[in-house]
Amino acid sequence: MSTVKETVDVDVPVRRAYDQWTQFEDFPNFMEGVEEVRQLDDRHNHWTTSIGGVQREFDTEIVDQMADDRITWRSIGGDTQQRGSVRFERLDDTHTRVELTLDVEPTGVVEKGADALGLIDRRVKGDLRRFKDYVEGSGGTGGGWRGRIRPEDPGTTL
Structure with missing residues (x-):
């Protein structure tokens, strides 16, 4: 399993960065x-991706979420194996550090080759740069899910 860890500082308050994520x-x-993420409920999302011409669909489950602090997830079912976490650190009233950690098990020749060439690392870095542009610019609708998901109680959201 490969681990990618990237950080970006965004020029928005922590609440806005978290809400947009x-x-x-x-x-x-x-x-x-x-290509698409469909939110199935507070805890589950269905993803459609296309990387190097290979399309994959998989589901993720949020296992820990605390407003303005963190979101942790894992893939469930399917052949895509990953888990990750995004953390939000308030730097001051108008600046936030976003730290993304992703553990991914590349499957298939294309994904394994991309990982060996460092393409996954570069893609994550690019995604965070684009998130910075998106959240600082006119992108994003505001509003976010402010609930709490606790890892010790996987069936309950508060």
Whole structure:
């Protein structure tokens, strides 16, 4: 499994950065290779990606989420194996550090080759730069999910 860890500082308050990240269906606006994300419920999303001409569909489950602090997820089912976390650190009233950690198990020749060439690292770095542009610019609708998902109680959201 390969681990990618990238950080970007955005010129928006932590609440705006976090709220925008919880708008999962907006991900195709700044994530390369993400064709669609459908939010199924507070905890589950269905992804359609196309990387190097290989289309994949998979589901993710949020296992820990705390407003303005973190979101942690894992893939469930399918052949795409990944888990990750995004953290939001308030730097001051108008600046936030966003740190993304992604553990991914490349499957297939294309994905394994992309990983060996460092393309996954570069893609994540590019996605965070595009997120910065998106959240600082006119992108994003505001509003976000402010609930709490606790890892010790996977069936309950508050």
